[in-house]
Amino acid sequence: MAVTDPCKAREPKVIDNALIERCIDLQFPKGKVGMLMRADGMRMDQIEEMRFEFMNILKIDHLWVFKSLVKLKLNNNYIEKIENLSMLVHLEELDLSFNKISKIENLESLTKLKKLKLYENLIEKIEGLDNLKHLAVLSLGRNKISDKTEIHYLRQFNLISLNMAYNPCTEDENFRLYVAVFLPNMDYYEYKKITDTEREQGNILFLAELRELVKIEDKKLAVIRQKEKELADAELHSSSFVEYMNSQYLFDKMYENDDEGKALLKIGTEELEEIYNDFKTQFVDYCRQVFEIGQKHYQLRTDEIEQFTRSTEAAKKANQQESIDFMEAFIEVKQELFVKVKALQKELDDAVIDDNIYVEKVEVYFSQFDHIIHDTWKNLMRLELQLYESLEEVNQNFEHNLTEMINNFVEESQAVFTNIRDKEMVFTENLTEAANQFFTSANVGDVEVPEVLKVIMSDKENLVNALGATHDIHMQVIDDREDLLMNRSRTWLDNFIKQLYEDEIKRNRYKILEVTNFLDIQREEFEDMTTLPPPIVDPDDVIED
Structure with missing residues (x-):
């Protein structure tokens, strides 16, 4: 074992x-x-x-x-x-x-x-x-x-x-x-x-x-709720393509990865501090202008879309009612013919007429039925064609209006972004002047250099590179936000119009299919009603070879 x-x-x-x-x-x-x-x-x-x-x-x-x-x-x-x-x-x-x-x-x-x-x-x-x-x-x-x-x-x-x-x-x-x-x-x-x-x-x-703990928790909760509100607002404002632009979010974004820019602010002179605060205030004010432009144009687009939807739905409803009127008229004539066919079938069952007379009269009714089927089909197709052509023209006008609205929104926003960039350039110039003065004072020992500035202020080339880097980062953040606004608004327009035309094509195809199926069912029903049953063969009458 x-x-x-x-x-x-x-x-x-x-x-x-x-x-x-x-x-x-x-x-x-x-x-x-x-x-x-x-x-x-x-x-x-x-x-x-x-x-x-x-x-x-x-x-x-x-x-x-x-x-x-x-x-x-x-x-x-x-x-x-x-x-x-x-x-x-x-x-x-x-x-x-x-x-x-x-x-x-x-x-x-x-x-x-x-x-x-x-x-x-x-x-x-x-x-x-x-x-x-x-x-x-x-x-x-x-x-x-x-x-x-x-x-x-x-x-x-x-x-x-x-x-x-x-x-x-x-x-x-x-x-x-x-x-x-x-x-x-x-x-x-x-x-x-x-x-x-x-x-x-x-x-x-x-x-x-x-x-003490409750106080700390309340502060944390307030921060969390503020973040949640910002996220909710951003989601709400994303439809207007200006989320976060009603705050200092974009300004903070510039300094998020700008270590040189944050270090240069440590120069600490009252003049630079005032310049920085003015720059921030004006920058955020311009951001809010973009936000207000976004909200204004969002409302204009919403009103345009609602008006377009109301008018097209009214046209579709009126067209649908005309189609129903034609179908009801067809059903009424069809019922009259069915009554005549049933009367004819009773005469055949009662041996008042023979099969030949029955077939001869049924062919007349069938010709009449085929005629009203054809007329109904032409009327329904004419109505659908009229609606399709009318909606095609309306959709094109609507596309033109929406495109113009988006272009106006982009142009107004771009004008403000130009002002934002100008403010950043003015600030960079002022920052450069303050930094050069500080560099000179530091070299002669008039001021003490903060630890975060020692590398930047160690020589002129480092200072120039730092100023250039912070300016480039700021401009990149501003450009990216402008590009995002432009791209998202134009993408929304493209997708919206594409979906509009796709929906209309689907509606048109479904309507044609609906009319065709309706009339095919009516024709089959009439054919089934008027077809003679096969003759009953007596086995005694069968002649064997």
Whole structure:
């Protein structure tokens, strides 16, 4: 009998296909039920719960096959890093307790996670949980969290239960009261319900600290809401192609990657500071002018589109009513003919007339029916052709109007962008003069050079290069924003007009198909009604060869 090497059995593993198969097999029930389930097989993409416990696992991998997984247990292993879980988007419970994890990370896509267990790991900081908006139960006991303020991070969640036992921060005898105060909506700490008395005691001890934290949170929340508002405004204003132009966004963008420009502002003279502030004020004012131009022309375009839509819809509706009138007139004549055919069929059934007379009279009715079908088709096609030609002319005029509107918008905006560039050039000239004066003063030792300016002011060539670089960056940002406005507005126009013509072609084809199908159905119905049934042959009349 072979003896298993215990050291080899404890060798760290990576989750691979073989290990997955083994764990799936272990999860089958024992006995006949398990045998039957093994025979049927188990589809990995339908499994909702998996356990990889006490497997000496070092690295998480290959779990992407479990696309429907809701519960996953990876506790009691040697896992050092949370990774390769991004595909498990349906996961609600994750147990990584008793491992070697030092950082909470790579959980962004697990947005449905409700329960997370990280008991007994090497974690020092609470982080990486921002996307887990449904997180309700968190276990972080026996880690290395030493700062009790780490729990402030958890205020963003609606936690029901938290366990932090045996972390260094919990050695403070009042830590439970601290939790009760700073996580006021949480019900349980270390699986024991937090009482109102504990919250009251905690408020007495930590009220001042709580108030300071709330002030900081309010400021952060205000910044977040401002950002959200800016994004919402940008989305709203994107239709007018001037998003962010009602703020100092473009001005800030110029200095975003302009290290030389930011350094040169450290020259620090009152005159330069005044020049800079005037430049910023005028620059932002011009940006707002572009924004107002965008809003004005957006409203003009919207009014034009609404008027065009109303007029074309009215024309289509009137044309449709005329088509209906022709069809109703056709149906009325058709019904009269059907009544005559039915009367003729009754005469045939009653043997008042024979087949020949029936066919002769039916051919007359059929000729009349064919005539009204043809007239109806001509009238409906004439109406559609009139509408198509009329809409074609209207669409061309509309295209011309919209094109002119976009051109006017671009021209007005470009005029303001020219002013923006002029202001930047004037500022560069003033900055150059101030920088040269500072360079001269620095060389004779009259002023102290800030650290960020020492390289720039080390020689004349560096200064010239720095001034040229900051000017080029600013101009590039301005040019790019102008190009973006022009390109997006013209692209919108091209796409809008293209879609307009495509929709009209589809409408025309559908209308022709609708008319043709309608009349084909009417013709088939008349033919079916007027066709004589095949003669009934008496078997006794059949003459055998």
